[in-house]
Amino acid sequence: MEENEDGVELEVTGVSPQGMGTAKKGVELYDVRGAVPGDLVEAKPVGVRGGRKDAIVIRRISESVSRTEPRCEHFGVCGGCQWQDVVYADQLKLKRDMVVECFRAAGIGDVEITEILGAEDVFYYRNKMDFSFGWSRAGELSLGLYEGAIQDGETVSDNPKHHAPPVFNLQKCWLQSEASNLIVAAVRESLSDTGLGPYNPSGRTGTLRSLVVRDIKETGDVLVNLNVARKIHAAGVAEAATRACADVKGLVQSVNRKRSRNAVPRLQETVFGQDRIVEQILGLEVQLSATSFAQVNSRQAERLYRHVLHEARLIGSERILDLYCGAGTMSLLLAKQAASVTGVEVVEEAVQDARRNAERNGILNSKFVCKDVLDFFRGKVPEVDVVTVNPPRAGIYRAVLNAICRMEVERIVYVSCNAKTLARDLVGFKRKGYRVGHVQLVDLFPHTHHCEAVVSITRGRS
Numbered sequence: 001m002e003e004n005e006d007g008v009e010l011e012v013t014g015v016s017p018q019g020m021g022t023a024k025k026g027v028e029l030y031d032v033r034g035a036v037p038g039d040l041v042e043a044k045p046v047g048v049r050g051g052r053k054d055a056i057v058i059r060r061i062s063e064s065v066s067r068t069e070p071r072c073e074h075f076g077v078c079g080g081c082q083w084q085d086v087v088y089a090d091q092l093k094l095k096r097d098m099v100v101e102c103f104r105a106a107g108i109g110d111v112e113i114t115e116i117l118g119a120e121d122v123f124y125y126r127n128k129m130d131f132s133f134g135w136s137r138a139g140e141l142s143l144g145l146y147e148g149a150i151q152d153g154e155t156v157s158d159n160p161k162h163h164a165p166p167v168f169n170l171q172k173c174w175l176q177s178e179a180s181n182l183i184v185a186a187v188r189e190s191l192s193d194t195g196l197g198p199y200n201p202s203g204r205t206g207t208l209r210s211l212v213v214r215d216i217k218e219t220g221d222v223l224v225n226l227n228v229a230r231k232i233h234a235a236g237v238a239e240a241a242t243r244a245c246a247d248v249k250g251l252v253q254s255v256n257r258k259r260s261r262n263a264v265p266r267l268q269e270t271v272f273g274q275d276r277i278v279e280q281i282l283g284l285e286v287q288l289s290a291t292s293f294a295q296v297n298s299r300q301a302e303r304l305y306r307h308v309l310h311e312a313r314l315i316g317s318e319r320i321l322d323l324y325c326g327a328g329t330m331s332l333l334l335a336k337q338a339a340s341v342t343g344v345e346v347v348e349e350a351v352q353d354a355r356r357n358a359e360r361n362g363i364l365n366s367k368f369v370c371k372d373v374l375d376f377f378r379g380k381v382p383e384v385d386v387v388t389v390n391p392p393r394a395g396i397y398r399a400v401l402n403a404i405c406r407m408e409v410e411r412i413v414y415v416s417c418n419a420k421t422l423a424r425d426l427v428g429f430k431r432k433g434y435r436v437g438h439v440q441l442v443d444l445f446p447h448t449h450h451c452e453a454v455v456s457i458t459r460g461r462s
């Protein structure tokens with residue numbers, strides 16, 4: 001079927017970075033909302049973004065998965081949880097298939113990829129959510145999540161207010177907790193007649209950026225971080241959050257006018273209560289500040305870390321280098337079973353958290369260096385026996401990979417959140433004479449296409 005007014009027949013073969021199905025017809029590339037790899041669909045193109053056509057499914061001609069009724073009232077509008085209508089067992093199968101395909105495409109299809117470790121809790125699993133301030137389609141201030149779909153006939157730049165996708169007012173999200181839903185509603189209400197608008201980094205107009213809620217499942221403790229471009233009088237926001245949820249232990253205001261909302265804040269003030277909360281990970285007390293990195297699914301992170309410890313095969317005498325260590329959770333778990341650990345991390349606050357967490361847990365054989373990993377390798381590098389790496393989605397730079405190989409360690413354990421860059425980097429290690437072990441997959445993000453992987457890399461070709 002050629003594209004006509006009714007739609008176009010598409011065979012979905014991949015997944016876009018936003019979690020939509022991808023397809024190609026002739027020279028046209030499509031992102032298809034509501035479709036997953038293996039589906040054959042009739043889809044209606046509804047707009048264009050970044051040179052790709054956005055399409056919605058009109059009819060599924062054949063399906064590659066079993067589908068279920070999505071629980072969330074925002075499903076189909078929200079940019080998250082694209083796979084909530086796929087039964088969980090099939091989500092896991094899809095994730096594994098995607099990893100297998102990345103490895104095949106990179107020319108390392110012979111690497112063994114295990115079954116994925118699925119989650120027991122597929123709802124309310126997140127310990128952290130980042131809710132955005134933005135404009136709704138109606139042009140009102142909203143606090144919630146970005147819309148994932150564009151509407152019929154629309155291009156993303158159609159609405160001048162939309163320097164970013166529209167944000168819908170979230171009523172109930174199933175990913176974090178009932179508490180975070182209540183806090184979002186209360187904070188939105190408290191800011192509704194202040195005249196403050198969402199921040200637009202292009203024009204440097206507006207004020208409000210995002211509201212980050214961290215909650216600890218075991219204790220129920222909650223920490224709230226209000227991200228703004230210029231400091232506001234936030235006592236009313238703190239009062240609203242605590243009225244909505246008595247477990248809010250602190251509210252921090254972070255001021256950041258940079259383009260990236262994740263940039264280190266220029267200023268941070270505690271508006272109310274404490275600026276950190278504590279959670280337990282495999283018996284470790286981990287204290288987290290408002291902005292430092294931690295795995296968002298604590299229960300599944302424990303399974304991931306257990307596997308890292310297993311693959312590191314420590315007997316107690318090893319010196320370990322943990323690159324991209326975040327707030328040091330993995331480093332400290334490794335340190336408990338090794339002679340020493342050096343963690344390297346670029347975010348100053350995360351490094352401070354890591355040092356505090358080492359002290360709090362009496363782990364004296366760990367040290368943390370605040371540096372870009374590339375710069376770290378430009379200086380004097382300690383002698384170690386095992387290297388662990390857990391980079392962001394971009395994977396590791398070629399120069400970093402080469403520097404790791406020059407260390408000539410027997411074992412490297414690579415933890416990845418992006419199968420494509422993992423496969424690329426494993427090809428790099430293989431070329432340098434390393435042997436790639438099997439890949440263990442762990443699902444930390446039910447209802448999304450994301451998946452974590454742990455793989456051990458040893459010296460000597462297979």
Ligand SMILES: C[S@@+](CC[C@H](N)C(=O)[O-])C[C@H]1O[C@@H](n2cnc3c(N)ncnc32)[C@H](O)[C@@H]1O
Pocket residue numbers: 293294295324325326327328329330344345346347350371372373374390391392
């Ligand atoms: C996936 S997280 C690692 C998490 C950590 N292993 C844990 O279990 O909590 C990746 C970390 O790499 C850090 N990072 C990103 N780019 C970096 C770079 N060029 N040099 C050093 N750290 C970097 C990020 O700040 C983030 O904390």
